[in-house]
Amino acid sequence: MLDHEYTTKEIFQNNFFHDWRKEMTSEEQEIIKDLDKCDFGEIHKYFVDKNEARKALPKEEKQKLKEEADKIQEEYGYCILDGHREKIGNFKTEPPGLFRGRGEHPKMGMLKKRIMPEDVIINCSKDSKIPEPPEGHKWKEVRFDNTVTWLASWTENIQNTLKYIMLNPSSKLKGEKDWQKYEVARRLKDVVHTIRAQYRKDWKSKEIKKRQRAVALYFIDKLALRAGNEKEEGETADTVGCCSLRVEHIQLHPQLDGQEHVVEFDFLGKDSIRYYNKVSVEKPVFKNLQLFMKNKDPSDDLFEHLNTTFLNKHLQDLMDGLTAKVFRTYNASITLQEQLKVLTNPEDNVAGKLLSYNRANRAVAILCNHQRSIPKTFARSMQVLQEKIDAKKKQVEEAQEEVKKAEDEFKDTKEAKAEVNVEKKKKLLKRLEEQLARMNIQATDKEENKQIALGTSKLNYLDPRITVAWCKKFGIPIEKVYNKTQREKFAWAIDMAGEDFEF
The missing domain is CATH 1.10.132.10 (Topoisomerase I; Chain A, domain 4)
Structure with missing residues (x-):
């Protein structure tokens, strides 16, 4: 990773050195105390040379490697689902390496540990041939759960999140799920006018909670903003969605560039991608935003009475299966068609x-x-x-x-x-x-x-x-x-x- 700018960042270097020291012997810990004095040049050169050598292989050798990879794909890349042979999406675990994350992730540079058979839960049907673990090892658990769509799972050590082996997107199961997703979005088309009328009405509600929900819903509908899920503090980069916007993320302009009631958004969205937009909004929305921002510090929540659970429950009441995400699918598809x-x-x-x-x-x-x-x-x-x-x-x-x-x-x-x-x-x-x-x-x-x-x-x-x-x-x-x-x-x-x- 020496070629990558990640490795120049202080947080990356500190996290890496901290994790590396935990892997050292006590003798190594005595010698290696300063990352700046370490030279990884030879290791780096070894891998670069190895890569170049692989590219320079004669055609027959490359063909041989391809055949070996195809053999592995044939053995591990398929499963039987409802009597059909289906392709598996990702049948390999990630090798050990250094975590990068998206954007300015506080855990970048930490060591991703090797996944061992003892970390892996296998999920298959009772009457199937259960995959053998490598010699001398055993699986963490074997489950027979037909209510989920994953075939194996493990917990990765950095964010403590579950990782899954799933079916390929081309599989029948995934295709059905995909179709259902778009059918829900198509159903929204029939009720979207009612929903819009409802949130317009709620802009004038006596309850501040309803007003905040109505303004957030307007943004989710009009600007295709993500709802923004609650996250553990300090666990990820400082990214937000609609419900988690803070006062510092918007500026209000009664007039700007010849337009009235302009909201200027500037925040980091999913994957630390900056969202910057200047939008002319309806007057009641503008007035409500002024009210929500009154007497607040820049770091205060804009919608302090709102979270995604509350929002999605309301949407569920308006239409079966409706969540904030459906608006993105609906608005994207309608925009393409138009x-x-x-x-x-x-x-x-x-x-x-x-x-x-x-x-x-x-x-x-x-x-x-x-x-x-x-x-x-x-x-x-x-x-x-x-x-x-x-x-x-x-x-x-x-x-x-x-x-x-x-x-x-x-x-x-x-x-x-x-x-x-x-x-x-x-x-x-x-x-x-x-x-x-x-x-x-x-x-x-x-x-x-x-x-x-x-x-x-x-x-x-x-x-x-x-x-x-x-x-x-x-x-x-x-x-x-x-x-x-x-x-x-x-x-x-x-x-x-x-x-x-x-x-």
């Missing part, structure tokens, strides 16, 4: 339609705040693409001259051979122009996407049936939008959705 209607031009070629699809997906990613840092290789890959575009432009110009030359020749001679030559040159020019147009679209897409992560919403928030219906309607091959893994995960939607599907 944007696709607005942006898709039936006259466009496939590349043009795909650009429209990515722009619709991008609108969702922005709504859900799915950001990423600009890839380190971005500038270089853009430069390479630009060089290709310039070269293609040159080819187009040359082809245009060739067409003109051929047309002049035909004018002079009126020979059939010359006419055939004109058509041939025009065909080539058309092909080159299409290639150039495709490259230009690719460059636009790349530039617009550099800080937006499209994958998260595509995999978790967008009803895949909307995408499948769009592909079928406009004759776009599904594989242009979903890669192989995604097609496996969404096989249920590909089978189910016709081109007239409406979310």
